[in-house]
Amino acid sequence: MLNDLINSVKGQLTGELQNKFQLQPDTANKSVDLAKDHLETGLKSEATSGNFGGILDVLKGNKGATEQPAVNNMIGKYVNDLSSKLGVPENVAKQVGPFVISFVMSKLSGKVSSEGDLMGMLGGNLKDKLPGGLGDKLGGMFK
Template structure:
């Protein structure tokens, strides 16, 4: 689902990066791909760690994007990737990072809220074996109760 949403808004977001931050088309395009990767990995990590409350608050709009520690962590990782992988200067990356991650999280939250998805639905959307990792992690935390 994250891939689908990013693909739907990629042209718009790439254009905004070019106009607002003067990124060339190639870097703007690659920065959106990096944001998608950071968003996916950040949400997967939170799901595996069992922080569904934080994820659901974010996706249901109960907390502002900038006030959410999950998002702040994703932004920090993304800013690092922008500088190390794309060579974007640190000062610019610190402006691009929050803009792109907030933009994508709002789109993702709107889609999830609009579809009325549950926690299990969100785990399924994150894919990549997250469901198995979450259930194993919960089983381990509960002393093997589910084995």
């Protein structure tokens, strides 16, 4: 679901990055791909550590993306990689990071209403990695 969602908004998002932050087309495109990687890794990490509530608050629209420490952590790592891997100036990366992650999280909002939806979105065999037998409690959907 995450890949499909990002692919569906990639054109819009790269256009926004070019217009608002004057990123070159190739850099804007790579920035979106990098954001996808950071979101996927960060969300999986939060899920396997049992932090469903915080992430679901953001995905349900109960909290803004930057109000959740786990999301801010993802943004920080993303900002660092924008500068170090893509050469985006740090002052620009600090603006791009929250914008892109918040944009994608807002698009996910409403599509995820439960822990099961979140795990389905992330895919993969996460059942055995979930704390306290949570994978079994979610109906074995990760087998």
